[in-house]
Amino acid sequence: xxxxxxxxxxxxxxxxxxxxxxxxxxxxxxxMFWYRQQPGQSLTLIATANQGSExxxxxxxxxxxxxxxxxxxxxxxxxxxxxxxxxxxxxLCSVSGGQPTNTEAFFxxxxxxxxx
Amino acid sequence: GENVExxxxxxxxxxxxxxxxxxxxxxSASNYFPWYKQELGKRPQLIIDxxxxxxxxxxxxxxxxxxxxxxxxxxxxxETQPEDxxxxxxxxxxxxxxGKSTFGDGTTLTVKP
Numbered sequence: 232x233x234x235x236x237x238x239x240x241x242x243x244x245x246x247x248x249x250x251x252x253x254x255x256x257x258x259x260x261x262x263m264f265w266y267r268q269q270p271g272q273s274l275t276l277i278a279t280a281n282q283g284s285e286x287x288x289x290x291x292x293x294x295x296x297x298x299x300x301x302x303x304x305x306x307x308x309x310x311x312x313x314x315x316x317x318x319x320x321x322x323l324c325s326v327s328g329g330q331p332t333n334t335e336a337f338f339x340x341x342x343x344x345x346x347x
Numbered sequence: 348g349e350n351v352e353x354x355x356x357x358x359x360x361x362x363x364x365x366x367x368x369x370x371x372x373x374x375s376a377s378n379y380f381p382w383y384k385q386e387l388g389k390r391p392q393l394i395i396d397x398x399x400x401x402x403x404x405x406x407x408x409x410x411x412x413x414x415x416x417x418x419x420x421x422x423x424x425x426e427t428q429p430e431d432x433x434x435x436x437x438x439x440x441x442x443x444x445x446g447k448s449t450f451g452d453g454t455t456l457t458v459k460p
């Protein structure tokens with residue numbers, strides 16, 4: 232199984248500022264993903280973080296708002312830019328792993344963001 | 348894109364009873380269906396999964412069934428215990444990208460002692 236460390240675990244930010252969330256995996260993984268979980272709701276995929284190329288964003292999410300970096304196969308960052316209270320959510324990093332078919336998803340512990 | 352619907356949104360059972368949560372999906376290309384348990388303030392954890400070439404899978408008190416024709420799958424928990432209380436999410440994905448999943452809206456299961 233993959234062990235995922237996410238930082239920070241929580242933060243309270245002022246509106247209009249930006250926050251960068253880090254995701255570190257203990258092994259090389261091909262696919263890394265970023266999800267958002269709004270309070271009391273389900274998980275929504277923001278984007279796939281591609282190593283060596285631009286992230287692939289899902290409908291409703293744009294690079295200017297959620298820039299993503301993936302410098303190598305074990306690390307990714309998600310930035311939440313120009314934050315507003317509506318961005319208050321839990322942001323989760325996820326990777327595909329498991330043997331033998333690499334089909335299990337593992338999640339980081341999440342970053343609880345509150346925008347005031 | 349894929350759409351996953353999950354029912355019920357809340358479920359309350361007495362300890363020892365069974366609980367059933369149902370999901371439907373829209374994309375016939377989806378072939379991997381995991382179930383996650385999320386306790387309050389914690390990350391989602393995989394509890395059981397099923398592939399489209401299997402109709403049923405069981406792991407102790409937990410089982411999942413899949414009907415490809417009808418595009419629905421269900422989670423069955425028998426002999427429920429208070430520690431089963433949590434939010435359960437179903438999901439659907441394609442190929443080997445299990446991390447790229449479409450999630451249902453979740454079911455809050457409460458097991459009363």
